Amino acid sequence: MSASTTAHSKYSLDFIREMPKADLHLHLDGSLRPDSLIAMAKQNKIELPSYTVDGLYDKVFKENYQNLGEYLNGFQYTCAVLRDLESLEQASYELAIDNLEEGVNYIEVRFAPQLLMDPAKGVTFDKVMHAVNDGLKRAQKEYNNGPSVKQEGKPPFHYGIINCAMRMFGNKGFSPYYTHMFQLLSDHKPIDVIKVAAMELVRASVRVRDEQGLPIVGLDIAGQEIGYPAHKFKEVYEYAHRNFLLKTVHAGEAYGAESIYEALTQCFADRLGHGYSLFSPEMIEAPEIEDKAQYANNLASFIADRRIAVEVCLTSNMQTNPAIGELKNHNFGHMLENRLATIICTDNRLVSRTTVSNEYKLALDTFDVPLKRLKDIVAYGFKKNFFPGDYLQKRAYAKQTLEYFDKVAHKYGFI
Template identity: 30%
Template sequence: MATEVTRELLHRLPKAELHVHLDGSLRPETMLELAAEYGKKMPAHDAETLRDYMHVQDARNLVEYLERFSITLSVMQTADALERIAYELAEDLARENVRYAEIRYSPILNAQEGLPLTETVDAPLRGLARAEKDFGIKTAIIICGIRNMEPATSRDLADLTVAYKDRGVVAFDLAGAEYNYPAKKHKDAFYTVINKNMAATIHAGEAYGAESIHQALHYCRANRIGHGTRLYEDPDLMRFMNDFRVPIEICLTSNVQTRAVESFDKHPVRMYYDEGLVLSLNTDNRLMSATTVTEEYWRAHQHLGFTWDELVDLALMSFDSAFMHRTEKLALLDAVRREIESLTSATA
């Protein structure tokens, strides 16, 4: 008999989160406390009103979706704030049984008031290390270049990524406004990272078409694709990604918010799964998208008909797509499989 999918069951499912932005996942309560401490203005004076304001419900495109990040970044300019925010994000993830998370952000955006770039990385790493000790969640950092910044800035951030290899940073990314800012202009930064045997993932195929994914793969040698929403526009490229098992970091809710898709029901993830592509479900931004990893799995079930067995498959693919050393990944996967078997048996 098929297992009935409930929110509670999905909450208990061990999950991985591979695409979550640090500056898009703050607690509103923390934002208000930090704003008071640092003399920053917030658009609301209580947590619930601020939470509602930060939830993007009126964006017409990706650029408008990104506008609210200036608010969170205003209170992310000190080491103490970064350490706290990273710790709290890991705690929030652990509370919904996320066992592994790769948290991404662009340190250059946290150095606007003079914080050294090294400290913009060291501080979140301290917070994540404390969270792993307190909650048992394994975490890593992905450093992002920004598409609409100069390629030289991306190269600096790539150098920063390499400097933290095997010290908590596992990959380099390219984020930000996609339309009119091609990834190939930043290919030298990706060469820097890949040449040091590190991984790369790139936001692509969200606000621009399959050509953006093509550049991410063939100019920048991305190991994973963030969003990949419009991959279906190029069936040949989709076959390439399937053949070479390139994972796609799916973010259902934010894709609806940014108008990358018309609705949850019309998201191509159902087709991608049926075609056999490697996929993971992710939040993108817990605050701006008012979501959790559990909620993303629930929406895949409610709107796209994913069964329990299929959602388990997605969870396992997420862990297998992690930028972890293979031996560590296999040990984690083994533990997760045993837990899922026990969970499934208990609900049978």
């Protein structure tokens, strides 16, 4: 499927905003409203580089970044304000509202609870999870009981929560919880401390889901990919697998296709976060892989055949991989050509200064995507999600949503 900068501008932003959408790769701590971040920082006496939106955009949340390190710099400020439970609930509520305002009626919000916990202040795992759920649930009730659903027939809003373990963290500075963990396990190797924290996270996630009914639907592993391969967390993912907690893995964002292979074979990944390097065989470093192009081709065929969905984050990839150059060079084109199940996602609405509608517009203006393929992409967001209900409920919700897609497409003269 060839790239084109003009062929499919027929998809207007109005149509894109109105059609139903899902965002399955959405980091809470990377998606705050900038004005809310400022207000929360002032309330909690957190120092920011600037206390104006323009100033934050200029100094922290830029349109372009030099590398992944600069991209991640802003999380120190967002995580700091989110350790206040009131701010955490408000940020979760506002994130749902912002998505609803652009026609996103299903989201899976992911974050690392242990980055926000503060044992000394009583900010525990359970309290963090309830604060996030309370904010999302408040938005859900307001929308589903409002005129959009009851009078206009739009699909209702649903959500799930994905908890992220961290691939790496240091003995201080990452969060009060991680600092405390290193103090308790001072005779352990750093990687062993990291793995203990990850196992604590998945056990707590299953407990809170099962005993308290919170819609914790999945496990993720995030953070520095290079040097912290997925296989080191095999036991963590096995625990999730045994307890029916679905799995996604940040894989192929900053490392070669062998990272994706490990996510699938060692971590039982149901979806892949980013997966960009799948079609970049030159990024493969494993010496035992001699024919890199054939390895990448075989892996891509396996992923396509198994319908393992890829969470595609175009703007984020362009910002963290400046070598890509123009968007037409993004491997999304190869994903389309190889018929992979792809889902358009934002990654971080604030850090990448984007929206779901903007990500769709970029994709549709750059790549040749007929309406049938567009509907497939939308459908994957509802068929490959980790819906908090049972399979029959998920199936009915997906059907309702895709019927609404046809209604919107008909309104705009596509069918």
